[in-house]
Amino acid sequence: MPTAMYPGSFDPVTRGHLDIIKRSSKMFDRLIVAVLNNSAKTPLFTVEERVQMLKECCADFPNVEVMGFDGLTVNFAKKNHATVMVRGLRAVTDFEDEIQLAHTNHALMPGIETVFLATSIKWSYLSSTIVREAAHYRHDVSKFVTPNVEAALKKKIEEGKA
Numbered sequence: 167m168p169t170a171m172y173p174g175s176f177d178p179v180t181r182g183h184l185d186i187i188k189r190s191s192k193m194f195d196r197l198i199v200a201v202l203n204n205s206a207k208t209p210l211f212t213v214e215e216r217v218q219m220l221k222e223c224c225a226d227f228p229n230v231e232v233m234g235f236d237g238l239t240v241n242f243a244k245k246n247h248a249t250v251m252v253r254g255l256r257a258v259t260d261f262e263d264e265i266q267l268a269h270t271n272h273a274l275m276p277g278i279e280t281v282f283l284a285t286s287i288k289w290s291y292l293s294s295t296i297v298r299e300a301a302h303y304r305h306d307v308s309k310f311v312t313p314n315v316e317a318a319l320k321k322k323i324e325e326g327k328a
């Protein structure tokens with residue numbers, strides 16, 4: 167059974183991401199949730215904060231590890247012996263970017279395969295951007311994120327960072 171990697175920004179992790187983690191953790195012996203430290207984006211949460219929140223959320227999944235990384239995802243996958251990339255597809259609008267990414271990763275590292283999971287309909291509209299927006303305008307985000315993430319968002323708002 168190959169090791170799988172679920173890469174993303176997770177800024178912050180949503181219940182949609184957790185649904186993908188839960189489902190894919192049943193499909194592979196080992197799942198690495200890889201949190202990208204993307205220098206091109208200015209995230210709300212530092213990579214350390216995002217990793218910490220994900221670790222709390224994944225505590226009940228014994229075969230899931232959470233790690234931060236920078237650089238190319240395929241290099242990080244190779245370093246950790248992961249041969250499958252897991253990605254979630256919310257709507258047809260995700261498809262174009264995701265297929266380009268999958269082909270690029272395969273071209274860069276032919277041993278890598280990408281597996282797409284159709285997101286649960288319940289979370290198909292949800293994105294980290296929506297969560298950040300809603301939290302910024304003081305909306306209740308408990309439907310979208312777990313209590314630890316909700317608390318972290320509140321803290322950022324109080325600090326005037328969100």
Ligand code: ADP
Binds near residue numbers: 260289290
């Ligand atoms: P990225 O910056 O790589 O797009 P994200 O954290 O936004 O990072 O997403 C990581 C992965 O999770 C992507 O495959 C994305 O399609 C998927 N994803 C994002 N939101 C949801 C959701 N609501 N339900 C399921 N999968 C999702």
